[in-house]
Amino acid sequence: MKDKIKLRLEDPRFDNILVMLCPHCGQGNLHHIAVTMYNRLEEDGAATVCHSEIESKAGYSDTGTTAVITNHSKDNSNNPSLRRSGLRIALECEICETLSDFCLAQHKGQTHVWMEILEGKKYGY
Numbered sequence: 001m002k003d004k005i006k007l008r009l010e011d012p013r014f015d016n017i018l019v020m021l022c023p024h025c026g027q028g029n030l031h032h033i034a035v036t037m038y039n040r041l042e043e044d045g046a047a048t049v050c051h052s053e054i055e056s057k058a059g060y061s062d063t064g065t066t067a068v069i070t071n072h073s074k075d076n077s078n079n080p081s082l083r084r085s086g087l088r089i090a091l092e093c094e095i096c097e098t099l100s101d102f103c104l105a106q107h108k109g110q111t112h113v114w115m116e117i118l119e120g121k122k123y124g125y
């Protein structure tokens with residue numbers, strides 16, 4: 001299991017917008033590059049996995065296209081939620097190039113959020 005890292009946000013003091021900070025270097029230059037959603041119809045049930053990613057490197061190029069992959073393998077191995085539905089947004093830092101996941105998990109009626117650093121791997125699942 002990857003270490004859960006507290007979500008770090010910066011308040012730029014305009015329009016009620018918060019800036020997500022890199023869990024490694026603390027800078028606010030994160031690019032989202034992929035999204036993976038795990039949907040469970042019932043607690044402890046199998047998940048339907050939907051994955052979408054930008055095909056160009058790290059989302060820097062606005063010419064990139066997206067690929068949407070729906071996987072019905074029911075594989076919950078990367079689901080942030082142990083028993084319910086979860087969501088991962090893969091991020092790459094423009095400054096230090098660290099790959100990380102912004103994670104959301106359903107847990108007993110609450111939505112939990114945290115970051116995980118992805119070490120030694122390209123994005124994708």
Ligand SMILES: [Zn+2]
Pocket residue numbers: 022023024025026027093094095096097098
């Ligand atoms: Zn960084």
